[in-house]
Amino acid sequence: MDGAELFLAEVAAILRVDSAHLDPDRDLTSQGLDSLMAAQLxxxxxxxxxxxxxxxxxxxxxxxxxxxxxxxxxxxxxDPRSWQTPRRRVRPRPFLRAGRRTRPRPRSDRTPLQPTRNPTSLLP
Incomplete structure (x- = not known):
């Protein structure tokens, strides 16, 4: 099976029709293709x-x-008009070191929170 027949079989399977019922001279939207089927195709x-x-x-x-x-x-x-599958670019991730996810260190100039008084302990 060559590439054209394979593509025709894929379109027929997505549209859930027999490949003999597909007209090659009509657009796919007039043959029942919607946006979700287009994404699947x-x-x-x-x-x-x-x-x-x-x-x-x-x-x-x-x-x-x-x-x-x-x-x-x-x-x-x-072919300059070809739409080959793009290669995935790997971007560096910020807080990844040695395969472990780490968090930024807390700043030392922050004072720790003081415990609050219980408002019921202020009652006579």
């Missing part, structure tokens, strides 16, 4: 093809054949 395309399709493109008036063509061209290396 984006995740499936990323998982199976390694390509991150924009949800706006899936929900726009792009036809199924246009999306399939974009998916195939995005898998070709060197």
């Amino acid at each position: 984006r995740q499936e395309a990323q998982r199976s093809h390694g390509v991150l399709l924009p949800i706006g493109k899936i929900l726009s008036r792009a036809t199924l054949s246009e999306l399939t063509d974009q998916l195939n061209t995005a898998k070709q290396p060197g």
Whole structure:
């Protein structure tokens, strides 16, 4: 099964229809795709093809054949229009040392709280 057939099978599974009922010349929203299904389709395309399709493109008036063509061209290396899965950037976390979460040290110029008097002890 090539990439186009796999993508068509994924779309059919998400729309819960047979792949023979999908029209490649109609957009997916007119065939019953909503925003939650578009997010699921984006995740499936990323998982199976390694390509991150924009949800706006899936929900726009792009036809199924246009999306399939974009998916195939995005898998070709060197294409400036490709939407490859972005690499995750690791940002340093503030208070992580040696794999342990530590808290900032208290400032020494703060005075400790004094115990308060019990108001009932002031009664005669």
